[in-house]
Amino acid sequence: MERIVCKFGGSSLAGAREFKRVKKIVEADPNRRVVVVSAPGKSSEEPFKVTDMLLMCAQLASAGFHYDEIFEQIAGRFRKISLELGLSLDIEGLIEEVNQHIGSGASAASCASRGEYLCAQLMADYLGWHFVDAADVVRFSFEDELDEEETFRRIGEIVDPLERVVVPGFYGALPDGTLTTFRRGGSDVSGSLLAAGLNASLYENWTDVPGLLMADPKIVKRPKPMRYMTYPELRELSYMGAQVLQADAVFPVAKAGIPLQIRSTLLPEDPGTLISDNGVQRGIVTGIAVKKNFRVFTLEKTKMREDRGFLRKLLSVFESNRVAVEGTPSGIDSVSVIVSEEQLVGKLDKILEEIRMYCRPHRLMTHPGLALVVVVGKGMIRTKGVAAKLFTSLAQANINIRMISQGSSELSILVGVENEDADEAVVALYEAFKEQGSC
Ligand code: ASP
Numbered sequence: 001m002e003r004i005v006c007k008f009g010g011s012s013l014a015g016a017r018e019f020k021r022v023k024k025i026v027e028a029d030p031n032r033r034v035v036v037v038s039a040p041g042k043s044s045e046e047p048f049k050v051t052d053m054l055l056m057c058a059q060l061a062s063a064g065f066h067y068d069e070i071f072e073q074i075a076g077r078f079r080k081i082s083l084e085l086g087l088s089l090d091i092e093g094l095i096e097e098v099n100q101h102i103g104s105g106a107s108a109a110s111c112a113s114r115g116e117y118l119c120a121q122l123m124a125d126y127l128g129w130h131f132v133d134a135a136d137v138v139r140f141s142f143e144d145e146l147d148e149e150e151t152f153r154r155i156g157e158i159v160d161p162l163e164r165v166v167v168p169g170f171y172g173a174l175p176d177g178t179l180t181t182f183r184r185g186g187s188d189v190s191g192s193l194l195a196a197g198l199n200a201s202l203y204e205n206w207t208d209v210p211g212l213l214m215a216d217p218k219i220v221k222r223p224k225p226m227r228y229m230t231y232p233e234l235r236e237l238s239y240m241g242a243q244v245l246q247a248d249a250v251f252p253v254a255k256a257g258i259p260l261q262i263r264s265t266l267l268p269e270d271p272g273t274l275i276s277d278n279g280v281q282r283g284i285v286t287g288i289a290v291k292k293n294f295r296v297f298t299l300e301k302t303k304m305r306e307d308r309g310f311l312r313k314l315l316s317v318f319e320s321n322r323v324a325v326e327g328t329p330s331g332i333d334s335v336s337v338i339v340s341e342e343q344l345v346g347k348l349d350k351i352l353e354e355i356r357m358y359c360r361p362h363r364l365m366t367h368p369g370l371a372l373v374v375v376v377g378k379g380m381i382r383t384k385g386v387a388a389k390l391f392t393s394l395a396q397a398n399i400n401i402r403m404i405s406q407g408s409s410e411l412s413i414l415v416g417v418e419n420e421d422a423d424e425a426v427v428a429l430y431e432a433f434k435e436q437g438s439c
Pocket residue numbers: 009010038039049051052115169170183184185186187188
């Protein structure tokens with residue numbers, strides 16, 4: 001029998017009404033046998049995320065203040081869900097357990113994890129499934145890094161034999177059992193690990209949007225959804241700012257070759273976006289993303305290429321200042337280094353000085369305000385005319401291109417434009433390629 005791991009996000013678990021929707025979805029397919037939950041999030045009735053409220057309790061507790069008022073709001077939410085669903089579990093006992101945990105001086109992460117813990121307890125009771133504590137399964141090293149090997153071993157030992165199971169997302173435990181969490185949004189990672197550890201047939205990530213869109217809806221009006229995409233495409237788009245899942249969530253399933261489907265609990269009939277390794281029928285361009293506020297350092301030096309260590313010296317200036325480099329487009333006697341502006345705070349003058357000292361360029365210039373726009377699509381590989389169309393559409397929109405880069409994989413084309421032209425560039429590119437999307 002196949003096994004689908006389904007992860008439900010906080011907005012899909014905000015209250016009893018949302019729990020009912022989840023149950024309906026889960027029961028619609030008998031292969032949905034592992035459910036991973038976030039903590040209840042925001043909704044039209046609930047203005048706060050349980051995780052944020054727990055963090056506030058932890059903050060107040062560690063400063064020696066009373067946290068009962070906020071805690072009562074958290075307790076009230078879980079009580080209400082339990083009551084409205086007619087659950088029989090000992091909700092008061094669980095609430096008291098969490099209260100004591102916060103009062104015992106537990107770390108902020110440990111307190112924050114209790115939202116997922118309580119939510120999974122309620123969901124397991126509601127579905128009539130097993131509850132498995134993430135602390136017993138998801139394990140971290142003492143350095144707070146995920147111990148993937150041990151986690152997979154425990155998933156195999158504890159979760160695999162169970163027919164149907166609910167597991168809280170977001171947290172796990174250090175080798176001594178102390179609770180810790182992934183970064184915010186980390187339930188996505190928990191779900192991905194469970195899917196990989198169980199060699200699931202599919203990882204469904206249920207949220208409140210029907211999959212990924214071809215462009216940012218804040219820039220393009222009603223962009224088309226992306227129905228299919230590959231993991232490398234998803235990686236390019238998320239790296240360039242397309243908000244999808246928590247960034248670390250993709251790796252476990254991608255490595256295991258398990259397809260990932262992003263779907264909406266509000267529109268369960270909608271197929272959402274399916275991300276997998278292999279080709280489904282697809283278009284030329286999958287998506288367009290943009291990231292603003294980069295700075296370009298341009299160096300000119302005659303016979304630069306004959307100076308063998310030149311590039312190494314240049315890059316070592318950035319590396320030793322702990323600044324990550326985004327790209328290094330180059331000409332015959334010139335090279336540019338692109339870095340995000342936010343990394344340069346308080347370091348710019350020092351870096352310029354060090355480049356002059358170490359690389360001795362004939363000219364060194366630096367320009368802020370660059371935006372990088374990326375057009376991603378596996379279908380572009382070996383398709384003629386894509387670049388021509390891309391540049392024509394930007395020219396027609398009267399946008400000056402400051403930089404171009406296409407990796408040899410031909411999976412994406414990156415263009416650098418002025419920050420203030422970035423949104424217009426995205427619109428122009430979307431209009432040019434929307435009919436050839438992979439929807
Ligand atoms: N509840 C956590 C958060 O708000 C984790 C998650 O939802 O994935 O970040």
